[in-house]
Amino acid sequence: MGIIEVDGLVKRYGGHVALDGVSFEVGEGEIFGILGPNGAGKTTAVECLEGLRAPDAGRVRVLGLDPRRDGDRLRERIGVQLQQTGLPASIRVREALELYASFYRSPRDPGELLAEWDLEDKRRARVRKLSGGQAQRLHIALALVGRPDLVFLDEPTTGLDPRGRRATWELIRRVRASGVTVVLISHFMDEAEELCDRLAVFDRGKVLASGTPEALIEEATGGGGRMRFRPSAELDVADLAGLPGVGGVERSGRHVVVSGTGDFAAAVTSALARRHVLVADLRVEQTSLDDAYVALTGGPPADAPADAPARPSDRA
Incomplete structure (x- = not known):
């Protein structure tokens, strides 16, 4: 109980x-x-x-x-x-x-x-x-x-x-x-x-x-994480999309963001090394509750109208 x-x-x-x-x-x-x-x-x-x-x-x-x-x-x-x-x-x-x-x-x-x-x-x-x-x-x-x-x-x-x-x-x-x-x-x-x-x-x-x-x-994201980096040379992001564990690849300005599960980060690092591509500003992050919220609701937390009329006397 x-x-x-x-x-x-x-x-x-x-x-x-x-x-x-x-x-x-x-x-x-x-x-x-x-x-x-x-x-x-x-x-x-x-x-x-x-x-x-x-x-x-x-x-x-x-x-x-x-x-x-x-x-x-x-x-x-x-x-x-x-x-x-x-x-x-x-x-x-x-x-x-x-x-x-x-x-x-x-x-x-x-x-x-x-x-x-x-x-x-x-x-x-x-x-x-x-x-x-x-x-x-x-x-x-x-x-x-x-x-x-x-x-x-x-x-x-x-x-x-x-x-x-x-x-x-x-x-x-x-x-x-x-x-x-x-x-x-x-x-x-x-x-x-x-x-x-x-x-x-x-x-x-x-x-x-x-x-x-x-x-x-x-449950919401399958776990995993993201790695974000700035490649030192031109990189076709499609080359990374088919790597083991990689779930998504996208560009964010000069940076590349790769999401995935398991040992996806090691697979990406190895692929970049084979192509002689160095990386800067590397960040590797685990999937967070923010990511789970987005997956559950289809969007990030956002303000909305209050869900109940105010009753100041109740809260005094």
């Missing part, structure tokens, strides 16, 4: 179908990714899991509870980290933690959370004065103040620079290491590949595929 069980979830807004028969399961102790572009149905699905929206059809169980019928019991056991906390900009960091702690019967000690998340020296700072990374640490600490068994992290690295994103990834690993199951909502494929044990890829209200990142990459 999973921590989360979703079977045939449907949600409509007028004539728009936000969720069209969505099913997936989350196991205890996982980092589980819910991925897809804006408008894919991610937010609506998570709001149904949190009990903020009632599905039109389907079955949802979170920690063995019905999110709508057992909402009060469920909220005692989950934590929610949002892109925006809804906190007054003038509130101080420790005050925010004390406020959230007051919502629970047996909360974590705010002082412990300040130390744990490296916010002790910011305890009197106003929320609006925090850097992006400090604000993210506060948001995660707020999600953990109620000692949850399960926490939802909603696009936690949006707006952060590469250094800040990687620091936040380490925070998420720390949350899981503390024994908390994590549901990570994101539209960043590299983030999901780095963090998630398993994931579900959403698009247009459906789950296109679910499983481990490695399994999805293999």
Whole structure:
């Protein structure tokens, strides 16, 4: 039995179908990714899991509870980290933690959370004065103040620079290491590949595929990789197309890009050596979750209209 069980979830807004028969399961102790572009149905699905929206059809169980019928019991056991906390900009960091702690019967000690998340020296700072990374640490600490068994992290690295994103990834690993199951909502494929044990890829209200990142990459693309190089002499790319393992060859400006599986890179390198063609700017890359997403959807992740009407009062 999973921590989360979703079977045939449907949600409509007028004539728009936000969720069209969505099913997936989350196991205890996982980092589980819910991925897809804006408008894919991610937010609506998570709001149904949190009990903020009632599905039109389907079955949802979170920690063995019905999110709508057992909402009060469920909220005692989950934590929610949002892109925006809804906190007054003038509130101080420790005050925010004390406020959230007051919502629970047996909360974590705010002082412990300040130390744990490296916010002790910011305890009197106003929320609006925090850097992006400090604000993210506060948001995660707020999600953990109620000692949850399960926490939802909603696009936690949006707006952060590469250094800040990687620091936040380490925070998420720390949350899981503390024994908390994590549901990570994101539209960043590299983030999901780095963090998630398993994931579900959403698009247009459906789950296109679910499983481990490695399994999805293999299923959608056949695995393999790409090599990209600039040849030192004229090269007929058709000479490479028939080599063992080569799946495709194309030109990209002055560069040649070869995709394939197995030992295709060795076959290409040998062929170039026989033709006395040297290469520059050589890069060899494994197939990524981005490639799997393109294979599954027919296009790269792209923004789309929001998948659900805003309900600020639900997220306060």
